[in-house]
Amino acid sequence: MRLKEILSFHPFANQFSALYDIEINAIKMDSREITNGDMFVCINGFTVDGHDYIEEAIEKGAIIVVAERNVEATVPVIVVEDTVRFLAMAASCFYQYPTSKLSLIGVTGTNGKTTVTYLLENIFKQCGKKTGVIGTIQMKIGEDVYPVDNTTPDALFLQRTIREMIDQEVEQVIMEVSSHALDQGRVYGCDYNTAIFTNLTQDHLDYHDSMDDYLRAKSLLFAQLGNRYDCKAKKFAIINQDDPASKKLIRSTAQSVITYGIDRDAMVMAKSITLTSTGTTFLLCTPDGDTMINSKLIGKFNVSNMLAATAAALSNGIPLEVIKSALETIPGVNGRFELVPHSRSFSVIVDYAHTPDSLENVLTTIQELAKGKVYVVVGCGGDRDRTKRPIMAKIALRYADKAIFTSDNPRTEEPEMILHDMVNGLTPTDGHYQIIVDRRKAIHQAIHQAAKDDIILIAGKGHETYQQIGLVKYHFDDREAAKEALLLKEN
Numbered sequence: 051m052r053l054k055e056i057l058s059f060h061p062f063a064n065q066f067s068a069l070y071d072i073e074i075n076a077i078k079m080d081s082r083e084i085t086n087g088d089m090f091v092c093i094n095g096f097t098v099d100g101h102d103y104i105e106e107a108i109e110k111g112a113i114i115v116v117a118e119r120n121v122e123a124t125v126p127v128i129v130v131e132d133t134v135r136f137l138a139m140a141a142s143c144f145y146q147y148p149t150s151k152l153s154l155i156g157v158t159g160t161n162g163k164t165t166v167t168y169l170l171e172n173i174f175k176q177c178g179k180k181t182g183v184i185g186t187i188q189m190k191i192g193e194d195v196y197p198v199d200n201t202t203p204d205a206l207f208l209q210r211t212i213r214e215m216i217d218q219e220v221e222q223v224i225m226e227v228s229s230h231a232l233d234q235g236r237v238y239g240c241d242y243n244t245a246i247f248t249n250l251t252q253d254h255l256d257y258h259d260s261m262d263d264y265l266r267a268k269s270l271l272f273a274q275l276g277n278r279y280d281c282k283a284k285k286f287a288i289i290n291q292d293d294p295a296s297k298k299l300i301r302s303t304a305q306s307v308i309t310y311g312i313d314r315d316a317m318v319m320a321k322s323i324t325l326t327s328t329g330t331t332f333l334l335c336t337p338d339g340d341t342m343i344n345s346k347l348i349g350k351f352n353v354s355n356m357l358a359a360t361a362a363a364l365s366n367g368i369p370l371e372v373i374k375s376a377l378e379t380i381p382g383v384n385g386r387f388e389l390v391p392h393s394r395s396f397s398v399i400v401d402y403a404h405t406p407d408s409l410e411n412v413l414t415t416i417q418e419l420a421k422g423k424v425y426v427v428v429g430c431g432g433d434r435d436r437t438k439r440p441i442m443a444k445i446a447l448r449y450a451d452k453a454i455f456t457s458d459n460p461r462t463e464e465p466e467m468i469l470h471d472m473v474n475g476l477t478p479t480d481g482h483y484q485i486i487v488d489r490r491k492a493i494h495q496a497i498h499q500a501a502k503d504d505i506i507l508i509a510g511k512g513h514e515t516y517q518q519i520g521l522v523k524y525h526f527d528d529r530e531a532a533k534e535a536l537l538l539k540e541n
């Protein structure tokens with residue numbers, strides 16, 4: 051693509067008119083990926099500064115550099131105030147504004163994003179639409195799955211992927227939008243037609259200075275809703291009225307707002323909720339009518355997720371009967387409240403709860419269902435919010451009869467130090483716990499001890515099929531570890 055076209059979003063592009071005819075092969079943000087004819091955009095990151103890799107980028111074939119300051123280079127340099135913003139806009143332009151050519155739903159919030167995206171995927175699939183999903187577990191184009199590194203990818207990967215989805219005739223994309231991505235401008239070039247807020251509770255305080263800063267990042271999704279390209283099309287903000295942050299988020303968008311809730315009055319509501327060990331029933335009340343839902347998903351929090359998906363689907367013109375059918379047929383989401391199949395008289399559940407609020411929600415749900423004792427096996431991730439560690443440990447002790455604290459993904463931290471953070475400050479009145487650093491051994495121990503009617507919750511890693519210790523990811527799957535232990539169990 052000619053540079054003139056790539057710069058078409060730039061308000062003063064004509065200052066670079068002498069460069070207009072340069073043909074750009076691809077836009078890159080990583081010097082290691084440069085090939086002949088590329089544009090290299092320098093991003094000042096958390097670990098290194100992309101400006102330090104200009105020479106390497108040119109050696110590998112970069113023919114133009116975009117930087118935030120005047121730098122010496124043997125190729126033309128375009129200086130802009132903010133390369134992050136430039137990258138997002140240029141990537142969107144380079145891939146011909148893919149997000150404005152299909153329907154794009156973004157889901158943000160501390161918990162429930164992945165679940166809501168898969169509920170919506172099921173709803174749109176029931177309508178015969180080809181879908182794309184981008185999120186924590188994987189990227190999906192129709193039924194094809196691809197691995198991902200981040201929940202929300204960088205701007206280049208994102209725009210390229212959505213272009214690929216268009217080429218493969220995807221009509222509806224549903225993506226998770228993390229607060230990191232919003233803060234780092236990864237989604238700045240995206241034209242969402244619907245933005246969903248699930249909830250805001252403590253997480254990521256290693257990254258965000260405060261809960262207010264975390265909320266500010268989340269609110270960017272609503273602030274950027276429908277402010278570009280085609281402002282005539284209807285855009286919707288779907289907001290959880292039960293969450294105290296709802297008011298601020300409603301004020302951050304100029305678009306139509308649809309509220310949903312269980313505990314507070316909202317446009318889309320659930321009433322008469324009944325939880326069982328095999329699912330949840332509730333009366334779904336919407337402006338298009340009311341209908342009973344019999345879902346296989348377990349827990350009140352999942353009712354909230356279903357309301358979010360319903361509100362988004364209704365605003366996208368999906369009939370209520372289709373929504374009902376989709377909510378009732380989805381078997382569950384990989385690694386979320388997932389029952390490990392076996393023929394014993396107790397239950398083993400693998401769940402992705404890795405925040406205080408999600409752990410509390412899952413444990414209170416299990417408490418309601420348990421006829422015997424509740425066990426929890428849980429740890430906290432390394433190189434992540436340290437302040438959530440003691441809170442999660444307390445929650446585990448408050449709701450479980452037996453807690454085994456273990457490793458999650460220690461990453462570059464010492465596993466023992468993470469466990470120390472969890473239990474330091476607990477008092478004997480908080481409850482009794484065991485520490486077993488090795489996660490496999492911790493799972494084996496819980497299953498070894500379990501008796502009739504007990505429920506074991508293995509929390510934190512859900513769908514993950516690895517455990518990251520140091521910089522190495524080893525194969526590890528909570529479900530496999532549980533199955534091994536079940537085979538070894540004698541009684």
Ligand SMILES: CC(=O)N[C@H]1[C@@H](OP(=O)(O)OP(=O)(O)OC[C@H]2O[C@@H](n3ccc(=O)[nH]c3=O)[C@H](O)[C@@H]2O)O[C@H](CO)[C@@H](O)[C@@H]1O[C@H](C)C(=O)N[C@@H](C)C(=O)N[C@H](CCC(=O)O)C(=O)O
Nearest residue numbers: 079080081093095096097098100103200201202204228230
């Ligand atoms: C803290 C954080 O979010 N870091 C993200 C950030 O990395 P960074 O700022 O450290 O990048 P950097 O290494 O300093 O590099 C800066 C620039 O120099 C370039 N570079 C670097 C080296 C080199 O040799 N040449 C070169 O050109 C890089 O390509 C980059 O453009 O930018 C990268 C590219 O977008 C991200 O992949 C990376 O995510 C890391 C891997 C990460 O773990 N992020 C987590 C915390 C995260 O984002 N999580 C959320 C989900 C959280 C949740 O909701 O639960 C997510 O969306 O995944």
Ligand SMILES: Nc1ncnc2c1ncn2[C@@H]1O[C@H](COP(=O)(O)OP(=O)(O)OP(=O)(O)O)[C@@H](O)[C@H]1O
Nearest residue numbers: 160161162163164165186351386401402403408412
């Ligand atoms: N609406 C909700 N409110 C509170 N907890 C929830 C909710 N939905 C799911 N959970 C809990 O949070 C865990 C993670 O759910 P999910 O993967 O859907 O969230 P997420 O927002 O995508 O998480 P991540 O930030 O890691 O991508 C679930 O396993 C469950 O324990």
Ligand SMILES: N[C@H](CCC[C@H](N)C(=O)O)C(=O)O
Nearest residue numbers: 404430431434458459510511
């Ligand atoms: N997206 C989250 C996932 C956390 C999952 C948990 N297993 C951990 O490793 O802390 C993060 O990167 O913080």
Ligand SMILES: [Mg+2]
Nearest residue numbers: 163164186226
């Ligand atoms: Mg997720």
